[in-house]
Amino acid sequence: MSHAPGFLALVEAMRQRVKEVSIAQARERQAAGARFIDVREQSEWAAGHAAGAEYLGKGVIERDIEALVADKDAEIILYCGGGFRSVLAADALMQMGYTNVASMAGGWREWKESGAPTA
Numbered sequence: 001m002s003h004a005p006g007f008l009a010l011v012e013a014m015r016q017r018v019k020e021v022s023i024a025q026a027r028e029r030q031a032a033g034a035r036f037i038d039v040r041e042q043s044e045w046a047a048g049h050a051a052g053a054e055y056l057g058k059g060v061i062e063r064d065i066e067a068l069v070a071d072k073d074a075e076i077i078l079y080c081g082g083g084f085r086s087v088l089a090a091d092a093l094m095q096m097g098y099t100n101v102a103s104m105a106g107g108w109r110e111w112k113e114s115g116a117p118t119a
């Protein structure tokens with residue numbers, strides 16, 4: 001998918017502040033208890049998602065995150081389709097006071113390509 005230059009510039013600016021983890025690191029951290037949250041659209045989630053992930057779309061994450069993850073120090077890893085929207089969502093959570101948030105680089109596409117488990 002080709003993204004607009006303004007969107008890419010915004011993501012790159014936020015990427016400077018947001019920690020990113022690899023697929024392997026995300027799997028390791030998920031197994032250790034990190035909250036693993038899919039921020040894609042509901043239709044994308046329904047078509048397939050990472051095994052063990054929770055759903056909280058980017059459109060409502062700021063509104064609903066505190067009900068799902070009340071502990072602002074909890075480890076949270078976000079993913080989307082390709083690692084762009086999850087950077088934006090991670091930055092928003094950090095602005096809300098969440099201290100241990102990361103975006104999974106490569107997103108759902110690389111997760112599937114790696115052979116990681118899906119649901």
